[in-house]
Each structure stands twice: as structure tokens, then as C-alpha cells.
Amino acid sequence: MAIVNEPMVLDAPVRGRSLWRDAWARLRRNRAAVTSAIVLLVVALASIFGPMVWPHPYDRVYPQYVRAPASLEPYPGAERIVPEFEQALARGRVEVLSAEVTDRGVRAEIRSDREIDPRIVRYVERNDLFSNARLTQTAADGRSAILEADVARVRFIAGTDANGRDLFARILVAIRISLTIGLLATFVALLIGVTYGATAGFLGGRIDNVMMRVVDILYSLPFIFFVILLVVFFGRNFVLMFIAVGAIEWLDMARIVRGQTLSLKRREFVQAAEALGVSNRAIVFRHIIPNTLGPVVVYMTLLVPRVILLESFLSFLGLGVQEPLTSLGVLISEGARNIQGARWLLLYPSIALALILFSLNFIGDGLRDALDPKDR
Structure with missing residues (x-):
């Protein structure tokens, strides 16, 4: 009997999963984070396209309906x-x-x-x-x-403000402005702070001391001094000004990333990369920074509402958003002044801000769990 040698069939190689792919799979299993992301997306889309289709412009004044209460019934009754x-x-x-x-x-x-x-x-x-x-x-x-x-009968489902402007239309514009300000400043702080902190922590020694002393000096300078300088250089353009504000808010981010880097650079995978001749730049951006994203993302979700509140303070001083534009901080400030006779002026902007903050916190928790390498 002839023996036929059949060729050995090898199994196809199993494709490995990257950190990002694994994190995305775990994030999708987090219902609170996914729901919050959907809510935040709906709110963002409403703030972008809502003013285009809403019947009341955000800056139109109805003098006969000043501080009109919220109602589903049309005005006048x-x-x-x-x-x-x-x-x-x-x-x-x-x-x-x-x-x-x-x-x-x-x-x-x-x-x-x-x-x-x-x-x-x-x-x-x-x-x-x-x-x-x-x-x-x-x-x-x-x-x-x-x-x-x-x-001519009109509806104000969220009432009107002290000038007779539709509050719901102004809330939509305020969400757009506040999210734009928060995201721009946070992106700039994230870009500068993560790079600066990871570089300082990885290089260590005198370079680390010099870089962190620069951070301490910037901490000691009054924040309002920076704001006045920004207004002088950038004018009343809130986009440019809050990009520059983000360039100041990176200080905390740099310290957080530096602390994480100091603990990571002594780990085995970093030493293995150094032994293989990987450059310092590649180690920082391919090994150090991805492993610091857990706390960075959590802090980022806290930085967005912090910038929103900061914008409210600057607008109160006349250095932030100017009329007829508005923001959630400005609306809440106006509502607090009219709480005695018009509670809806404080209630609805506060609900919008709380919804955004809760969504950001749940998303931050989900991203922290998904990006934590120790939880893989």
C-alpha cells in the first residue's frame, strides 16, 4: 500500500488586539458610559442645529412677554x-x-x-x-x-428672560458656546500638559527639576493677570482667548502625567524598549503616554466643567462672552439674580449644565476603566 504524505495545514495566525481595540470593546460594555455619550451627542447636535429650526431667534426681544413663565400653552392666553x-x-x-x-x-x-x-x-x-x-x-x-x-400667538416652553427673549433658544446657544469653550481649552491643556509632563518625568534629573520649577513659577502668578493680558492681545474673541486659557490650565495636567511617568519608566516594558534601542521620543509617545490615559481622561472630564465655570466668572467681570451671545454660566448667573420672581430662569439652565456634567463624569469613568492597562 502506497503511503500518501498529506501536507500539514497550519492554522491561520490569530490577530492580536491593540490597546485601543481592547479599550473600545470594554467601553461598549459600559452602559452608563454609552448612554451618557448618546445623551451628550444629542445635546451637542441640538445646540448646533436647534437654533436653525427653532421659531424664536436667541436675540429677539418680545417686550410684551418679559419674564413670561414656562408654558406649553401659547401666549397670549x-x-x-x-x-x-x-x-x-x-x-x-x-x-x-x-x-x-x-x-x-x-x-x-x-x-x-x-x-x-x-x-x-x-x-x-x-x-x-x-x-x-x-x-x-x-x-x-x-x-x-x-x-x-x-x-400672533407664540409658545415659550422654557419661558422668557428679563429682556423678553426666549429662554430655550438662549439655552441652545449657551450649550454650544459652553461646550466649545470647554472642549477648546481642554484640548489645548491636554496637548501641552501630557507632552510636557511625560517628557519631564521620563528624562528626570536636572531637566525634570528645571521644567517643574517653571510650572511652579506659573502657579504662583495670579490668574486674572493672565486673563487681562489675553484680552489685551486677543481682544474680545472668546475662541482665541479660551484657547490661550487652555494653555494656562495645562499645569495640573502636567503634574498628573509627570507623577504617572515616574512610576512607569521603571517598569519592565520600558526597560525592554530601551534595551532594544528604541528612542526616547518613541518610548514616551508609544509606551508612556498610552499608559497614563486613564487618569488623564478622568481629569479631562473634570476640566471641561471647570473651564465652563471659569468662563462664567470671566463673563461676570465683563471679560468673557458678550451680549447678545450667552453661555450656561451667564444664564445661571442671571437666573440667580431673578430667583425670587422667575425661578425658571435658574432651573432650566441648571438642568442643562447638570445633564452635561453628569454625562461627562460617566463618560470619564467609562474611559478610565476601559483604558486602564491593569484592568485588561
Whole structure:
């Protein structure tokens, strides 16, 4: 019998998973983080596209609706429309038999001892509340008729502020401004702080001492001094100014990363990379920084609300966001001043800020767990 030698079939090599792929798989299993990311994404998209489709511009003033409470019912209400309509008709010396609010406006049945003059509609149109007043269903003798007028009714689901501007439209714009400020400043702080801290911690020795003494000197300088200089150099452009603010907020980030680097550079994988001749730059960016992302991400999620609160302080001093633009910090500050008679001015911006902060915290916890190498 002939023996046939069959070729050995080798199994296909198993593809390994990188740190990022493994972290993404674990992050998707964290329901709180995923839900928070979806909520934050919806809020961000609403702040970007919401003002484009919302019927009230954020800077439009409604002088007749100053501090109007939040309501799902349209303004003005029937309790205001009917009395003002009857008062306007009373100037025309006609008797109002009945008046009611319709879908388009208001309708009244009127009667007079003499023939009704069609010019009576002018008394109605003198009131800014009514428009397109017209006589319909006039009787044969001309002494009774139906008078109708259109009423521009608007809805303020979150009420209006002290100037008569729609609060919900201003909250949408405020979320956009606050998130932009927080993310810009955090990105700059992350870029500078992580690179600076990892370099100082890895090189160590005199270089580390010099670099950290620079950080201590910057810590000792008053923050408001930097803000005044930034306003002088960058003007009132809040984007440029808060990019520069992020360049100051990197100090804490640098210290955190330096502490993590000091403990990591003595680990076996770093020593193995050095033995293989890997350059210091490659070790820092490929081995040190990825293993510090856990605490860095957590601090980053805390830095965003910190910058938002900082922006509120600067706006209060007149150095931040200027009218007609607004931010969550400015809205909350205004709401605190009007809490006695208009609580909704504080309630709704606070809910928006709390929703953003909770989402950022849950996302930060999820990213910390996903990026922690010891939890793999």
C-alpha cells in the first residue's frame, strides 16, 4: 500500500488586539458610559442645529412677554385676548354679544343701534395684539355682524428672560458656546500638559527639576493677570482667548502625567524598549503616554466643567462672552439674580449644565476603566 504524505495545514495566525481595540470593546460594555455619550451627542447636535429650526431667534426681544413663565400653552392666553378685544370694540361704540378665541385669532358677535361702520376695524388694529381685522356675516340691516381678527400667538416652553427673549433658544446657544469653550481649552491643556509632563518625568534629573520649577513659577502668578493680558492681545474673541486659557490650565495636567511617568519608566516594558534601542521620543509617545490615559481622561472630564465655570466668572467681570451671545454660566448667573420672581430662569439652565456634567463624569469613568492597562 502506497503511503500518501498529506501536507500539514497550519492554522491561520490569530490577530492580536491593540490597546485601543481592547479599550473600545470594554467601553461598549459600559452602559452608563454609552448612554451618557448618546445623551451628550444629542445635546451637542441640538445646540448646533436647534437654533436653525427653532421659531424664536436667541436675540429677539418680545417686550410684551418679559419674564413670561414656562408654558406649553401659547401666549397670549384667552384671559388677555378677550378683554383687550372687547376694550377695543368698546371704543367703536358697539355692543359685544359674545367673544371667543379661535384657532387663528379671536371672533366676536357685535351689535349697534345704527348701521355698523366698516371703519370700526381700525380700533382693533391699533392694538399690537391684533391684525387683519375684518367684518363678516353682516346682517341685512347692517346693525349686527361678526368681527374677526388674527392674533400672533407664540409658545415659550422654557419661558422668557428679563429682556423678553426666549429662554430655550438662549439655552441652545449657551450649550454650544459652553461646550466649545470647554472642549477648546481642554484640548489645548491636554496637548501641552501630557507632552510636557511625560517628557519631564521620563528624562528626570536636572531637566525634570528645571521644567517643574517653571510650572511652579506659573502657579504662583495670579490668574486674572493672565486673563487681562489675553484680552489685551486677543481682544474680545472668546475662541482665541479660551484657547490661550487652555494653555494656562495645562499645569495640573502636567503634574498628573509627570507623577504617572515616574512610576512607569521603571517598569519592565520600558526597560525592554530601551534595551532594544528604541528612542526616547518613541518610548514616551508609544509606551508612556498610552499608559497614563486613564487618569488623564478622568481629569479631562473634570476640566471641561471647570473651564465652563471659569468662563462664567470671566463673563461676570465683563471679560468673557458678550451680549447678545450667552453661555450656561451667564444664564445661571442671571437666573440667580431673578430667583425670587422667575425661578425658571435658574432651573432650566441648571438642568442643562447638570445633564452635561453628569454625562461627562460617566463618560470619564467609562474611559478610565476601559483604558486602564491593569484592568485588561
